[in-house]
Amino acid sequence: MATQTKLSVLEETRGGDGDGGNWGEGSRGRFGWDPGAALPVGLTGIWIAMASITMFFAAFTSAMVVRAGLGADWTRVALPHILYLNTAILLASSLTLELSKHCLKAGRAGQFSGWLFATAGLGIAFLAGQLDAWRELAARGVYLARNPACSFFYLLTAAHGIHLAGGLLALFYLVARHRRIAEGAIGGTALKVTTLYWHFMDILWLYLFLMLILWV
Amino acid sequence: MARVLSFTIVLGTAVTVILFWRRVWWFPPNISTQGAGVDREFGLTLLVTGILFVAAQLILAYCIGRGRKSGRAAYNTGNLRMEVARAVLAAATFIGLALSSYRTWARMYFIGAPRNALRIQVEAEQFAYWFRYPGPDGVFGPMHLRLVNDATGNYFGLDPTRDPASRDDIVTATLGIPENRPIELLLMSRDVIHSFYVPQLRIQQDIVPGMVIPIHFTATRTGDYEIVCTQLCGLGHYAMRAPLKVMKEPNFKKWLAKQAAEQ
């Protein structure tokens, strides 16, 4: 779901940034009707999408807590150590994205692009790391249906991974246009939206990781 | 149209009131001790909602019938105090109703079965019920999943050769119970969710696989009744039922002995 949301959100927001999109004529401000204001509907949209995604993961994690309390069949799984590294990578990627945004504001175009590339790279590294965690578990013979605890491990990491991949696509979108963004021609809102979503993925992962440590 | 509609509403209201009043179709008679509470609660709710129902429909019909005056209506955007007052009144009425049902519910579910209750296991499957009495020793022998076999009649997976407690257990297809004695049923399902419902007992409880759910009641009138399944359980759901036989205590003893002999 996130994938499609993201892409379209990015596309639609172009209009508001005055990059020649044809859509912004009727533009109105956020939470109001100030005709002078830009049109960051993408920003509102991403907040709302995040509310929905929160609900989605709340359903999974509350199911996990209930399920863990149910029976004696809840056997805990030793979490792969690489998860800690992955967590660090993801946190770092949030940092690089902030740096990138900061450089854009400060007008350092080269550094902006550099940090943006770094963020995308770290995002890919995180996903690769998550896959490695799966490989390690599989090597131990711990598969999806082995017991409910590992079911939830795979479920939560997969669901988070898919949502993160959506954010990654958004990053790719920015990377592909980094020159024009640096010139200030396009993408102000797209950058904001992506940053928000990316930090959200970060916090979501911290929450999920904590839940995994506590329950799985 | 105005007249047709308001007449239809008044007529419909009248017919509904009459049908409820005359009890043309009604609950089957209650045969359990807690049923009276259910019936009283239903009656009370019917009274309250009935008044609201009639009032709302008649006001609506009146507005429709009288709404053809000429000229302009008064510019009236509402009255906050009146609204708050009515909301509080409605809340008090509805919450009062909900709270008044507390005792009956508590009696059904918060309080366990009395110690002298007769305990019977109920096993539901697609699409039948089986009942097990613990026999003179008062103990249910253990169940072994692997031994469950409908073809040989071992519905509960008993192993009388190994488990002494199983030897005197009595398994039946009819639920026979004595009158005026507390009964505790232990509901179990072996495949999907079923339910245990006897309208006359005013009892309904889902039977969930993986759980043992106790319910208790006391039947007060002898007779033959039906246990029906109310939880969608597959293609035979509509035909899933078992007889319930409420007997005088001596007759029950005789009946149970006969069942034991037939095993």
Added chain:
Amino acid sequence: MTPTHSQAIPRKAARGFLRKYVFSTDHQIIGKQYYFLALFSALVAMLLSWLMRVHLAWPRLAIPGLGELSAAGAPNGMMTPEYYLSLLTMHGTLMIFFVLTTAPQSGFGNCFLPAQIGADEMAFPRLNMLSFWLTFTSLGALLSSFWARGGPATSGWTAYPPLSGLGSITGPGEGWGQSLWIISIALFCVGSLLGALNFITTTLDLRARGMTLMRMPLTAWAWFVTAILMLLSFAVLLAACVLLMLDRAAGTSFFIPAGLIVSGQMIQGHQGGSPLLWEHLFWFFGHPEVYIAILPAMGLTSHLLSCFARKPVFGYRAMVWATIAIGFLGFLVWGHHMFVSGMNPYSAFAFSVLTVVIAVPSAVKTFNWLGTLWGGRLRLTTAMLFALGFVSIFVSGGLSGIFLAEPPVDVQLHATYFVVAHFHLVMGMAAMFGIFSGTYFWFPKMFGRMMNETLGKIHFILTFIGAYCVFMPMYFLGMAGNVRRYAQFVDPYLQPLMPLHRFITVAALGLGAAQMIFVFNLFGSLFGGEKAGENPWEATTLEWVAASAGKDLVVYRGAYEYAVPGKEKDYVMQNAPDASGSRAEKGARDGNAN
């Protein structure tokens, strides 16, 4: 037909038929697509309900043609019990998801939410198109199960595991049919989530100048709150569907307990799951869902009663707060579907109290509808008749919710036709009346023509009487202990009720036949209806503003300025400039304050 949209924004000339009418990003086209998708689903689901009703009343009757349609489900036209359950599942699923979640919200909402708040488009037009096509695919997946091996799913619209979780071993229809059902619902969830996102953003960001929240029409409020409910509840249903699918396909045990023996066969590899977990997740969605179904109809009823009684809405603010309260409380009451499920009996009591509390905002709304009508100057157009019918039927159906909300009474009535009567009156009929009144009211705006009023009135009175004849008797069936979801009534104690069942079936056939008048009127008027004027109902809201008003709409007042003293006409449009300083005027400027 040429769209007669109020704000004549010059759009980019759409390229070709496909882009214009099929893969369109135009909110009006998408709204109509949703509307016709719902209409199609409603007609299919209605057909299924006829088959069900005929079978229930005359179980040994061979239904002509049914044998050809499904050789396995109805050999020689004799319906098998599993086919009955398939029809039941499809009927409920189509009606709840594809009719009631679709037409009032995505259909009318897409057409008129932007128009009513003075926006030119939805916030994310491309996302909007995606939502529709996901919903369309979802419907395709669901209907395709009619041709799947074993037929469509048989576990009802609630799909309780283990019945729905183990595959075809629990019965025909639980193989491919159930999988398709889950896939379909998951797709529907995604489509609805994207749609909700769009609705909320549009309402928050794209309102015209002067359109404060407290000046929005109650329809817009209803769409807004409904979208929030959808955003939060469909996410949970999606999660639940993922878990159920994993249980079926990947051998996990979220909902499947250990030690099951189905048809003499031991189920291996599952352990410790809980069917109640599904019930909780499902009803956490399911209860908000029923309010998703009714809120737009409630908003529309408020809207129409005011317009056709030529009076302001009685207690506009109270209506808004009641809508919000229903939306909020709707998330706290799901347990009332589970009183006898085996969940903790203590929590039943909390759910019970919360459930009756949620009836209060509904009662407030009912009071205010009557208050709006009181002393009004009624114009009994067909749209108004359906709005009046809504009030009557909503009361008849809603009040029975109070019985069901009391745990010990629900013990007797749960899973009987009493519940079926309750939800068909509030949902099957009242919410459906909302769709009808919306159609008669907005048809001129959607298609530029008027619907035939005479046919409309005949349709109304037959539907109104039919609704009561079909569904009121079901209360009595339920009280007599008639269990729902039975393919036939073979129990001896149900035999005395058979005449009532036959009466219901005959009435249902008549009710269905009356719908043909509607369909005829709809399509007839589409092509041959009288041309509509700009504002045929003399309404005040922005969707009726003349196209010539241009795009720079400014809103000066609340949405229900009827019978304003001292004005020449008995209504003032929301965008009419503020000229005088009469008291009513001032009230209007503060957003129709009480």
